[in-house]
Amino acid sequence: MKDLVDMLSKLPKPNASPPPTSQSQAAAQPAPPLAEPKAQTPTASQPETPVKPAQQPQQPQTPAAKQPDTDVAINVPKPAVPTQEDDMARWNDQRSWVRDFSGGSCFYANVTSGPGVAPTIEGYGTVVQPFEQLLSDFQSRFHVEPDISVRLITLSQCGVPTFLRFLDRSSAARPQLVLDRTSVPDGSPVSGALYTGSGLVSNIMLIDHKGVAFNLDDRMVPQTDKVTFNIPIGLAAADKAAGKAVPQIMLVITGPKDIQAAMFSRPTPASELLPKILEEIEADGSQFSATATYFRLGG
Structure with a gap:
């Protein structure tokens, strides 16, 4: 036993380990700064190119269909121009029609315009209604609207329309x-x-x-x-x-x-x-x- 103790005492002793550092001390020490990357300077052989948005590939366009030729030649006859004889016949027809129009006992109407122009009519009466009917019937008969001037008179003057008729x-x-x-x-x-x-x-x-x-x-x-x-x-x-x-x-x-x-x-x-x-x-x-x-x- 004594020999064993002597042998152990002669063995070399291990070095003492340094005490561990605390977490607070480790956090207090700042981390070394990161090195900034160096900007790359373009060289003459590598010029800067502006950035462009990526372009979509163009779709091939379908050629437009050719429109057919729409010009059509039509031989349209020109409307016939009324002759003086036509104007005179139409005027006489209008005068006769107005003269024969029945507008009542105290009524007179007469075409005052000449042939070939827009018809105008002058009338005498005590009320307007017969002349409104005259206007409507004339337009239906001759397909033109006459200009009618109505002279409203009194009952005592009704002998004048009778005389004029x-x-x-x-x-x-x-x-x-x-x-x-x-x-x-x-x-x-x-x-x-x-x-x-x-x-x-x-x-x-x-x-x-x-x-x-x-x-x-x-x-x-x-x-x-x-x-x-x-x-x-x-x-x-x-x-x-x-x-x-x-x-x-x-x-x-x-x-x-x-x-x-x-x-x-x-x-x-x-x-x-x-x-x-x-x-x-x-x-x-x-x-x-x-x-x-x-x-x-x-x-």
């Missing part, structure tokens, strides 16, 4: 009566001119809104190629108080001689005067014509 069938040339204005203030003159053919005689009268006729023959002033007039006209006190414009009609009768019934001197109801004039014209057998012009007085 009777002489409307005459082939005699009509006189042309032109007013300077169609709206005349109360107390102002009504003025204008009358044009007739050479060698003809005219009788002129005014028929007021009450149906009373006034002879205007001695108020006419003869000129070289026309007759002029400038006649002061006013309303009665009751009509002034009403403050409304009232219809007035100037009527001209033209023929180869004077009509005795039309040469009256005192104001006369038109309902008595006009039938007498028609009787004389029928008995004479000569060609007479008549025209009327409308204006409004006062208001």
